[in-house]
Amino acid sequence: MKNGLIFSDYLVFVIYFVIVASYGxxxxxxxxxxxxxxxxxxxxxxxxxxxxxxxxxxxxxISAEQFIGMSGEGFFVGIAVAxxxxxxxxxxxxxxxxxxxxxxxxxxxxMPQFLTRRYNETVAMIMAVFWLFLYVFVNLTSILYLGTLAxxxxxGGEYLHTIMLGLAIFSIFITLGGMKVIGYxxxxxxxxxxxxxxxxxxxxxxxxxxxxxLGKDAIxxxxxxxxxxxDHFKMILEKPGPDAPQEYINKYLVLPGIAMYLAGQWIVNxxxxxxxxxxxxRALGADLKTARTGILFAGMLKxxxxxxxxxxxxxxYVLHKNGHLPELxxxxxxxxxxxxxxxxxxxKGLSIAALTAAIVASLAGxxxxxxxxxxxxxxxxxxxKQSSEKKLVWVGRVTVAISMLVAVLFTWDDLLGIxxxxxxxxxxxxxxxxxxxxxxxxxLGMFWKRTTGAAAIAGVIAGFLLSxxxxxxxxxxxxxxxxxxxxxxxxxxxxxxxxxxxxxxxxFFTMVLMIGMSLAGPKVNPKAFxxxxxxxxxxxxxxxxxxxxxxILAALYAKFW
Numbered sequence: 001m002k003n004g005l006i007f008s009d010y011l012v013f014v015i016y017f018v019i020v021a022s023y024g025x026x027x028x029x030x031x032x033x034x035x036x037x038x039x040x041x042x043x044x045x046x047x048x049x050x051x052x053x054x055x056x057x058x059x060x061x062i063s064a065e066q067f068i069g070m071s072g073e074g075f076f077v078g079i080a081v082a083x084x085x086x087x088x089x090x091x092x093x094x095x096x097x098x099x100x101x102x103x104x105x106x107x108x109x110x111m112p113q114f115l116t117r118r119y120n121e122t123v124a125m126i127m128a129v130f131w132l133f134l135y136v137f138v139n140l141t142s143i144l145y146l147g148t149l150a151x152x153x154x155x156g157g158e159y160l161h162t163i164m165l166g167l168a169i170f171s172i173f174i175t176l177g178g179m180k181v182i183g184y185x186x187x188x189x190x191x192x193x194x195x196x197x198x199x200x201x202x203x204x205x206x207x208x209x210x211x212x213x214l215g216k217d218a219i220x221x222x223x224x225x226x227x228x229x230x231d232h233f234k235m236i237l238e239k240p241g242p243d244a245p246q247e248y249i250n251k252y253l254v255l256p257g258i259a260m261y262l263a264g265q266w267i268v269n270x271x272x273x274x275x276x277x278x279x280x281x282r283a284l285g286a287d288l289k290t291a292r293t294g295i296l297f298a299g300m301l302k303x304x305x306x307x308x309x310x311x312x313x314x315x316x317y318v319l320h321k322n323g324h325l326p327e328l329x330x331x332x333x334x335x336x337x338x339x340x341x342x343x344x345x346x347x348k349g350l351s352i353a354a355l356t357a358a359i360v361a362s363l364a365g366x367x368x369x370x371x372x373x374x375x376x377x378x379x380x381x382x383x384x385k386q387s388s389e390k391k392l393v394w395v396g397r398v399t400v401a402i403s404m405l406v407a408v409l410f411t412w413d414d415l416l417g418i419x420x421x422x423x424x425x426x427x428x429x430x431x432x433x434x435x436x437x438x439x440x441x442x443x444l445g446m447f448w449k450r451t452t453g454a455a456a457i458a459g460v461i462a463g464f465l466l467s468x469x470x471x472x473x474x475x476x477x478x479x480x481x482x483x484x485x486x487x488x489x490x491x492x493x494x495x496x497x498x499x500x501x502x503x504x505x506x507x508f509f510t511m512v513l514m515i516g517m518s519l520a521g522p523k524v525n526p527k528a529f530x531x532x533x534x535x536x537x538x539x540x541x542x543x544x545x546x547x548x549x550x551x552i553l554a555a556l557y558a559k560f561w
Contacts, residue, residue, distance in 0.1 A: 009349030016353035017170075020188050020360075024174055052187055053283055053294025056365070058301045059190040060279065063362030066309040067197075067355055068146040072332035073254065074306075074313025075320075078232030079560055080255045082306035083265055086556060089549050091269035092299035096292040096542075099274040101535040102446050104288055111277045112377035118445040118527055119453040121381075126460060127441075128377045130434055131277060135370050138430050140363065140407035144168065145414060146333065147359035153337035154352055164411065167356070168404050171363035175371070175400045190301075190361070196354025197308030199347055204315040204339045211324045221315070228318050235560045239486070246491045253488060256498035263504020264432065271439040272431075277369040289539070296545045303552055312339045363404075370403045371396040432499055433471070436507035437463020444514055449528035455517040463510040470502035 048056070073081040108114045111131065115124040148164040155163065205221035212228075214220040226233050237257045240249045273279055283291035316335035319325035328338040340351050375396040380387060384395070437460040444451040444459075469477075475487035475495040484505055487495040518525075538546075 006345050008346040009352065012346055012349030013353050013356070016192055016350075016357070020357075021173070023188060048286055048290075048294075050286075050290045050293035050297060053286060053291065054297030054301065055187045055190040056361075057279060057283075057295065057298035058305075059187075059193060059358070059361035060365030061298075061362070062190075062193060062305060062309065063143045063147065063358045066305065067358055068150050068333050068336050069142075070306075070309045071313035071316070071336040072334075074232075074310035075317045075335035076313075076332045077237075077251045077255055078229070078234065078314060078317075079306070079310065080235050080237055080251075082310055082556075083235065083255065083260070084268070085302050085305045085309075086553055087261075087265050088269045088273065089299040089302045089553060091266070091273050092295050092302065093546050093549060094270065095274040095280075096295040096299075097538055097546075098536055099446070100280075100283060100291050100295065101288060102529060102531070103280065103284060104286075104291065105535060106529060109284055110372055110376055111275060111280070112373060114445075115441070115456070116377075118451075118529065119441075119456045120527075123441070123453055123456045123460070124377060126457065127438065128373050130438075130460075131373055132370060134431065134434065135366055136403050136406055137410065139366050140370075140403065141411045143359060143362050143366070144407055145411045147355065148411070149333070150337045150340075150355060151352055153334070154340050154348065161412065164408060167359055167363065168408050170356075171360045171367060172400055172404055174360060174364040175367040176397050188357075190357070192350075192357040193354045193361075194301075194304075194308065196350045196357070200340060200343065200351045200354070201307055201311050201315075203343050203347065204312045207339075207342055208315050208318060211319060211322070222311075225311075225314055225318050228322070229314065232314050232317060233560055235557060240488060246489065249488045250491060253490065253496055253498050256501055259504075260498070260500040263507075264500030264502070267435050267439050267503050267507050268432065268500070271435045271442075275438055275442040277373055281365075281369055281372065292538070292542055293545075296542065296549070299549055300545065303549070303556075312336055315339060367400045367403055371399040374399045432503045433467040434460075434464055436467060436503055436510050437461070440507055440510040440514055444511070444518070446529065447531070448515075448518070449524045450518045450521065451514065451528070452518045452521040452525055453527075454521075455514040458517055459510050459514040462513050463506055466506035466509055467502060470497055470505055471499060474502075 070081055070084070102108075103114070106114075106117060108117065112124040112128040115127055144164060144167060147167055148160060151163050151167075152158075152160045202218050205218035205225070206216050207221070208224050209215060209217045209221035212221075212224045214224060237252050237255055239257055239259075240252050244252075283295060286294065313332075313335045316325055316328060316339050320328050320335075320338075325338055328334050340348060340355075343351055375392055379395050380392060384391065387395070440463060441456045441459045445456065470485070474485070474497060480487040480495050485497045485501055487497045490496040
């Protein structure tokens with residue numbers, strides 16, 4: 001293992017930085033005369049192509065959460081964690097066919113705007129504040145922390161805060177140019193991400209092959225992984241029995257077998273991809289055909305993401321188990337960095353560039369969404385109703401800087417305990433506290449005309465409270481074994497219900513509450529959206545992409561079930 005970086009690594013990284021920065025500046029100057037428009041600054045209205053939308057979706061989604069967190073879960077659990085990526089491909093089909101037409105027909109630019117149009121200002125304000133806190137204190141902080149930790153490990157372990165500041169400044173630089181700059185620089189970012197990520201996976205498999213005496217053969221290395229760790233190549237984990245070891249129970253708590261496909265896995269993905277300003281913002285400025293094609297393109301790319309973000313973690317597990325990776329530190333979240341440490345000079349720089357691309361793209365996308373929600377849904381409505389377009393763009397840029405400053409302050413000494421929770425689980429678990437209520441509110445608001453504003457407010461509050469109940473208190477109140485769930489020992493002296501199961505039941509009871517309340521109201525809510533079958537009609541090319549996605553998924557699940 002080679003510690004630190006040499007000149008060739010720095011050179012590759014500098015080339016990446018110069019290309020992205022130069023392209024961003026060129027896009028900004030080319031469209032500078034349009035930057036006074038809020039819709040252009042926040043949404044790049046009408047200017048992103050389908051491939052730019054798809055690339056931006058992936059670049060914004062794949063970050064340190066996946067590279068470090070999902071690789072860590074690959075190390076710990078195995079291929080079962082790929083469900084997050086592969087179910088996302090189906091979720092994106094649902095979003096493209098049924099969600100996006102509703103947003104575009106009703107000229108929705110932000111998620112709080114959707115809630116205002118469909119429900120009322122109170123619901124929109126509650127959720128705007130919810131989202132701002134979530135994006136700043138869960139997403140920004142975890143992405144920044146995990147990314148800094150990984151790059152610092154590769155750079156020798158002595159530059160934690162310098163790297164943190166560098167990532168923060170780079171992401172602010174990209175974000176200040178607006179969504180157009182973010183969208184088109186994301187095309188470069190995702191190309192670097194995929195090339196660098198695939199190169200890392202190839203080298204990890206080659207390293208396994210060498211250590212097992214099979215020569216330099218990546219395919220042989222993959223075969224060695226399957227042979228040495230067959231338990232890491234099962235998509236569905238069996239429910240733990242009474243004599244199950246604690247390690248296996250901990251795996252099931254994260255990925256509870258077939259049950260998660262009946263509960264939280266769909267809520268996680270449909271809420272993330274369809275009701276999330278951070279993601280949907282990329283498509284809201286385009287026409288329907290462009291938006292749909294871009295979203296489906298992102299879905300196809302999601303199918304290959306486990307190769308990039310998960311396989312290195314499984315490789316690290318096999319190497320570590322056989323004594324070939326003694327350098328692994330920091331638990332499962334150190335798996336990816338430990339693998340990167342074995343890369344040859346130059347390629348290590350490319351991998352750091354890929355990791356940086358993923359981190360910066362996600363931070364920039366998240367910052368833009370924070371800026372959009374605060375500026376258009378809070379500042380413009382309640383503080384600066386008469387503000388000019390130029391003033392609103394300025395407020396958006398100030399919001400970007402302040403949000404990142406807050407994230408840096410909370411990440412500086414890991415005040416939120418992200419490292420102890422495990423990066424990927426930290427994000428999924430704490431996002432899951434509001435996902436059930438939010439998704440119930442959106443799905444009923446879109447497709448059931450009777451849903452009322454009072455039911456929406458009750459749903460948001462109930463979804464959160466039910467999530468807290470199931471995650472923290474249900475075993476103590478109702479017992480460890482009920483008709484609804486089984487709670488398992490968590491190795492810390494208590495019992496836990498798998499959080500994806502908690503999410504499923506929270507969503508179910510929130511839906512029951514909202515439906516019950518809405519039945520007491522008018523048969524058709526006056527603010528209900530008008531839907532017609534023509535909105536959801538898809539072209540032949542779209543159907544072909546959907547069929548291809550399902551065939552690939554069927555083959556993957558048939559192989560690894």
